[in-house]
Amino acid sequence: MDLRPTAEQELIVAMVRRFVREEILPLEQHLDPDADELPADDGARLVALVRDMGLYGLDIPPEYGGPEIDLVTRTLIAIEMSQHRAGLYAPCYGVFGGAGLAQLFEATEEQKQRYLYPTLRGEKKGFFGLTEPSGGSDPARAIQTRAVRDGNEWVVNGSKIFISGADKADYGLVFARTDADKGRNGVTCFIVDTDTPGFHVRRIVHTLRAARYATELSFEDMRVPHGNVLGDVNKGFAIANDRLSRQRIPYAAGCVGVAIKAHEMALEYVPQRETFGAPLSSRQAIQWMLVDNEIDIRQSRWLTLEAADRAERGEPFRTEAAMAKLVATESASRVVDRCIQIFGGYGVSKDFPFERWYREMRIRRIGEGPSEVQRHIIARDLLGASLR
Amino acid sequence: MAIRLEKPWQELASIDGLPGHMGVFELADAQGQVIYIGFAGGRSQFGLRGEIAASTARMASALGFRLEVTTAYLTRWQELLMVYRADHGRWPAENGSMSGLGRLSPV
Numbered sequence: 264m265d266l267r268p269t270a271e272q273e274l275i276v277a278m279v280r281r282f283v284r285e286e287i288l289p290l291e292q293h294l295d296p297d298a299d300e301l302p303a304d305d306g307a308r309l310v311a312l313v314r315d316m317g318l319y320g321l322d323i324p325p326e327y328g329g330p331e332i333d334l335v336t337r338t339l340i341a342i343e344m345s346q347h348r349a350g351l352y353a354p355c356y357g358v359f360g361g362a363g364l365a366q367l368f369e370a371t372e373e374q375k376q377r378y379l380y381p382t383l384r385g386e387k388k389g390f391f392g393l394t395e396p397s398g399g400s401d402p403a404r405a406i407q408t409r410a411v412r413d414g415n416e417w418v419v420n421g422s423k424i425f426i427s428g429a430d431k432a433d434y435g436l437v438f439a440r441t442d443a444d445k446g447r448n449g450v451t452c453f454i455v456d457t458d459t460p461g462f463h464v465r466r467i468v469h470t471l472r473a474a475r476y477a478t479e480l481s482f483e484d485m486r487v488p489h490g491n492v493l494g495d496v497n498k499g500f501a502i503a504n505d506r507l508s509r510q511r512i513p514y515a516a517g518c519v520g521v522a523i524k525a526h527e528m529a530l531e532y533v534p535q536r537e538t539f540g541a542p543l544s545s546r547q548a549i550q551w552m553l554v555d556n557e558i559d560i561r562q563s564r565w566l567t568l569e570a571a572d573r574a575e576r577g578e579p580f581r582t583e584a585a586m587a588k589l590v591a592t593e594s595a596s597r598v599v600d601r602c603i604q605i606f607g608g609y610g611v612s613k614d615f616p617f618e619r620w621y622r623e624m625r626i627r628r629i630g631e632g633p634s635e636v637q638r639h640i641i642a643r644d645l646l647g648a649s650l651r
Numbered sequence: 652m653a654i655r656l657e658k659p660w661q662e663l664a665s666i667d668g669l670p671g672h673m674g675v676f677e678l679a680d681a682q683g684q685v686i687y688i689g690f691a692g693g694r695s696q697f698g699l700r701g702e703i704a705a706s707t708a709r710m711a712s713a714l715g716f717r718l719e720v721t722t723a724y725l726t727r728w729q730e731l732l733m734v735y736r737a738d739h740g741r742w743p744a745e746n747g748s749m750s751g752l753g754r755l756s757p758v
Contacts, residue, residue, distance in 0.1 A: 295692040295693055295694055295725065296692070296693035296694065297692065297693060297724075297725050298725070300751070428753075429753075430733070430753025430754050430755060431751075431752075431753040431754075457754075463756045464753065464754060464755050464756060465755075465756065465757060465758060466654060466755070466757060467654070467726060467729070467730045467733075467755070469723045469726050469727065469730075470723075473722060473723045473724070473725055473726060474725050474726070475726065476726040476729070476730070478753075613693035613694075
């Protein structure tokens with residue numbers, strides 16, 4: 264397998280790298296260290312620039328107006344886009360746009376008219392409501408939110424937690440149990456308008472990610488039309504599972520990008536900083552940290568691109584995506600931690616981005632399936648329940 | 652953690668003794684009504700002390716304050732604003748018209 268970038272990929276990567284360094288980093292100098300949004304006028308100006316670059320809406324399929332860029336190239340771009348302070352959770356502050364809830368590409372035409380197209384036009388926002396207080400790692404069993412059919416409607420009762428963006432959304436995908444006896448085959452996905460009576464955003468959940476909170480939702484006799492079932496009744500888990508696997512590749516790529524940026528900053532710093540009459544770069548203890556960083560970055564980059572390559576070619580990629588997510592999140596955590604050690608007091612101050620990356624990187628080992636679940640997926644495939 | 656700041660109001664004379672930490676604060680008028688919700692972030696000079704002093708100097712009707720030290724100052728600030736709007740149906744007078752915040756329906 265040859266994963267060396269093509270000449271075209273190198274051009275695109277160089278363009279995005281220049282964009283980050285010339286447009287994002289200067290603006291970021293003036294923002295709060297925990298900010299994850301640009302002032303509106305700066306955001307609009309940069310969106311226009313990205314459109315001119317032909318890179319707006321990277322993960323929108325071409326038939327819906329997105330650029331025709333393959334997944335490996337998109338992964339290379341994602342690695343570049345995350346190389347700034349807010350880059351892990353707000354790569355380039357969102358000015359490259361996105362598809363939002365990709366599950367809606369499989370919706371009925373009527374659902375697309377009401378939810379997908381307005382989302383692509385930037386007129387509506389959606390949220391993804393899967394995790395519940397009873398758990399998130401095993402959604403097929405943990406989902407206790409119940410939906411009961413009543414004529415041409417479903418009556419939904421239950422709660423969700425750690426849901427991003429629900430308080431600002433116009434609609435969301437809510438997963439509910441519709442058959443108590445069927446496990447993963449008893450879960451249905453509903454498109455829920457957030458102005459539906461019985462829909463409540465009960466509270467904010469503060470986390471290590473200080474710029475953006477999660478929310479806790481409750482549903483009290485919330486009536487959802489049958490026409491808002493996404494896909495088929497009792498087939499919702501497949502929708503959730505597909506999203507979880509696909510999401511792991513860009514999730515890993517963001518970690519690789521931050522690790523690269525942190526490592527680059529350390530490489531620039533160590534020849535300048537002197538201790539006991541010699542630069543840090545001459546100290547073997549520091550050299551070995553840098554070597555370990557380099558190895559961590561190369562292996563996570565390779566695994567992430569391999570997962571993207573398999574997905575692009577239409578081959579099974581669940582194991583590869585799990586490996587990429589596992590290795591990228593854990594190795595990037597180590598890289599950022601080593602860089603903090605190298606920078607000393609500056610490393611933990613808000614003068615530099617390391618402390619934010621350190622906090623946010625800790626979440627990455629839990630979000631989108633914790634490391635243990637990734638190992639569980641890989642082990643299951645190794646031991647015979649293989650998807651290959 | 653309580654979602655509303657329910658500490659007693661402090662007098663402006665005590666600002667000089669405040670910590671330089673990051674956090675959130677509310678300012679009150681003579682009737683003890685919240686008129687402004689602010690935060691001291693990672694770039695605030697002298698943290699809460701500096702931000703509260705600057706805000707009260709700007710707002711003549713601010714006669715009291717209360718604060719909460721937190722490193723999650725951005726999300727806590729947004730939460731306090733959203734809870735205020737849920738309780739009063741509007742934003743605090745000195746915050747003006749806020750945009751980009753979500754809707755909460757706290758119990």
